[in-house]
Amino acid sequence: MVxxxxxxxxxxxVASVLTLLxxxxxxxxxxxxxxxxxxxxxxxxxxxYTHYNLYGKDQQGAWQLLPLRSSNNFDYxxxxxxxxxxxxxxxxxxKRIGHLRSLAKAMYPDHNDFELRTKSYKVSxxxxxxxxFQEDLIAKF
Amino acid sequence: xxxxxxxxxxxxxxxxxxxxxxxxxxxxxAFTIIWLGQKFMHLHKIFARDEDLLKPLHWFxxxxxxxxxxxxxYQSVTVLAGFACFYALLKDQNNIYLQIFLVLVLMVLNTLxxxxxxxxHVDHLFLLAHFLLISYKRATLNSLFVKxxxxxxxxxxxxxxxxxxLGLLYKSIFTSEITWLHPKALYYQTYLFHDDVNxxxxxxxxxxxxxxxxxxxxxxxAVFLQTIAVFIVPQYKLLKYYLVWLLVFHxxxxxxxxxxxxxxxxxxxxxxxxxxxxxxxxxxxTA
Numbered sequence: 001m002v003x004x005x006x007x008x009x010x011x012x013x014v015a016s017v018l019t020l021l022x023x024x025x026x027x028x029x030x031x032x033x034x035x036x037x038x039x040x041x042x043x044x045x046x047x048x049y050t051h052y053n054l055y056g057k058d059q060q061g062a063w064q065l066l067p068l069r070s071s072n073n074f075d076y077x078x079x080x081x082x083x084x085x086x087x088x089x090x091x092x093x094x095k096r097i098g099h100l101r102s103l104a105k106a107m108y109p110d111h112n113d114f115e116l117r118t119k120s121y122k123v124s125x126x127x128x129x130x131x132x133f134q135e136d137l138i139a140k141f
Numbered sequence: 142x143x144x145x146x147x148x149x150x151x152x153x154x155x156x157x158x159x160x161x162x163x164x165x166x167x168x169x170x171a172f173t174i175i176w177l178g179q180k181f182m183h184l185h186k187i188f189a190r191d192e193d194l195l196k197p198l199h200w201f202x203x204x205x206x207x208x209x210x211x212x213x214x215y216q217s218v219t220v221l222a223g224f225a226c227f228y229a230l231l232k233d234q235n236n237i238y239l240q241i242f243l244v245l246v247l248m249v250l251n252t253l254x255x256x257x258x259x260x261x262h263v264d265h266l267f268l269l270a271h272f273l274l275i276s277y278k279r280a281t282l283n284s285l286f287v288k289x290x291x292x293x294x295x296x297x298x299x300x301x302x303x304x305x306x307l308g309l310l311y312k313s314i315f316t317s318e319i320t321w322l323h324p325k326a327l328y329y330q331t332y333l334f335h336d337d338v339n340x341x342x343x344x345x346x347x348x349x350x351x352x353x354x355x356x357x358x359x360x361x362x363a364v365f366l367q368t369i370a371v372f373i374v375p376q377y378k379l380l381k382y383y384l385v386w387l388l389v390f391h392x393x394x395x396x397x398x399x400x401x402x403x404x405x406x407x408x409x410x411x412x413x414x415x416x417x418x419x420x421x422x423x424x425x426x427t428a
Contacts, residue, residue, distance in 0.1 A: 002286050004276035009293040012269060016300060031201040032248050032268040036301040040308030044319055044329035051337050067339035073186040077401075080338070082194065099194055119336075123329040126336075 050120040052087040052138070054104055056111035063115065071106035079107065087116055090139055101141040114141050154377035155284035157417040162287040164416035166277070169270065170230040172407055173247075174223055176267070180250040181219045187253055188212045202252040215253065222246040235277045244271050266405040270294060270412065288374055291412060295370040298387070302368030309364070321364070327356035327397075334398045346397065363390060384413040 015033035022030055029035065043049070056066045068083055070076045086100045104114045121133035187195070197203050225239040251264055273293045277286070305321070312320045319326050328350035335342045350356050366386055373383045387409045391402040 001276055001278050001281045002283075002289060005273060005286060005289050005293065008273050008276055009289065009296070012272065012293065013296060013300075016297070028199045028201075031199065032244075032251070032265060032272065034265045035304075036265075036297045037304045038301055039330075040304045041312055041318065041320055042323075042326040042330040043333055044326065049333060053339065065339060073189045075183070075186075099191060102191065123333055124325070127325075127329065127332055 044123040048120055048122055050118050052084065053117050053119050053135075054083070054107075055115040055117055056104070056108055057113040058111070066104070066108055066111070066114075069107050071103075074103070074106060079103065087138070090116070097139055097141050100139070104141070115139070116141070157415065158284045158287045158377055159282060160417040160420060161415055162282065162290070162412070163279075165411040165414060166274070167230055169408070169411040170226045172411065173243075173271070174226045174230075176247075176404070177219055177223050177226065177250070180254060181216065181223075183254065184212060184215050184219070197252070199252070201248070205249055205252050215250070218246050219250060222250075235274060235279065237275060240271070240275045240277075244268070244275065247271055264404045266294060266297060266408045269297065270408050291374045291380075292371050294408070294412060295374060298367045298370035299372075302364050302366075302370070305364045306368060321360045322357055324354050324357055325351075327360055331397045334400075338399055340399075363393075366390075380413050381415045384409060387413070 012033055015030045016035055019030040019033055020035045020037065022028065054066045054068065055063045058064050068076070068079050070079060074082065082103060083100075086096045086103065090096050090100065100116065101114060104111070116138040118136045118138055119133050120136070125132040195206055197206050222243050225236075225243045228239060229235055247268055251268065254263075273290055277290075309320055309322065312318050313322065319329070321327070328347075331346060331350055332342055366383075367390070370383070373379050388406055391406040391409075394400045394402055
């Protein structure tokens with residue numbers, strides 16, 4: 001029993017180390033093992049950080065930031081990762097604007113007009129002054 | 142490793158460790174039934190989506206999705222996996238074929254949950270524990286098996302800590318990037334994770350993370366404790382304190398970074414908690 005366990009542990013350790021390389025070869029991680037290389041450095045070490053935001057036009061015609069939230073067919077994690085994935089690939093696949101709209105409508109059924117914007121900033125600057133960021137319109141839907 | 146296990150553990154600690162494992166593994170299977178139930182309830186939501194939204198990036202997920210199997214198939218194997226758990230829970234002994242089946246079903250369901258398949262490191266400790274349980278046999282269970290099992294799980298924390306130390310050294314020597322040694326690193330990271338989900342960092346967090354070099358000391362302590370994980374295993378008395386630290390560590394990630402490591406925390410609890418403290422010492426000798 002211990003012998004078999006040692007073999008399984010050996011497989012998991014070897015796969016964990018190998019899975020550092022396989023994504024670079026385009027093979028992805030050796031699922032279900034992982035490299036466990038999490039947060040080896042803070043994300044803020046990058047000079048400028050950019051992420052996507054969803055905006056919607058309210059009843060008075062003003063644009064407001066719409067935080068991601070769960071809906072009927074998507075829990076919060078689904079929404080978060082799907083929104084990120086769709087936003088990242090919208091340039092290469094314009095059809096995904098439709099999916100992004102479906103996702104936005106699922107979260108906010110009362111809204112009809114949406115915008116996808118990027119927010120870019122240096123963390124060291126924005127923590128001193130919250131207005132120090134750049135916002136760019138990516139898509140209207 | 143085998144030698145140190147034999148010399149550093151006392152006989153009573155070995156008995157307690159075996160008893161802890163016997164109870165822990167049952168709780169783990171009970172928890173797995175809940176996990177399966179959650180996934181079962183989620184299945185119809187995945188299949189209600191537009192097919193274009195189910196384009197996984199990960200190779201395993203691609204294989205699963207390319208099979209175009211109906212919802213009923215996934216529901217059926219989930220129920221069967223639930224029965225496999227019940228069997229292991231009630232019989233308190235593993236059938237190797239059922240356990241392999243269970244591991245495969247868990248891998249598939251985990252993939253379906255992450256239908257885009259590009260975050261690979263979710264629920265891995267949970268999956269790893271089930272993978273290692275393939276070798277578990279109730280009849281021949283001994284403390285050496287439990288120690289190796291615990292090592293197999295905790296080596297993941299050691300690897301994670303090891304990578305952080307390597308990263309820290311490399312970045313400090315060869316680049317000018319912010320590392321975990323920067324007094325604001327934890328503050329910046331926490332700000333980013335909150336802003337990413339359109340939340341504002343609470344005031345108390347803001348104050349706490351700006352207490353000079355305290356966040357750096359905490360980070361270094363966390364990296365140290367993460368790295369020594371596997372070396373704690375032979376010390377039975379220290380394991381419970383290490384479990385407390387692990388739960389605090391995962392709790393910190395949840396509160397500060399909004400990252401949910403609840404399944405890792407529950408897995409660690411099942412296999413490190415000293416359940417034998419609730420059993421009278423006379424019962425221990427017959428366990």
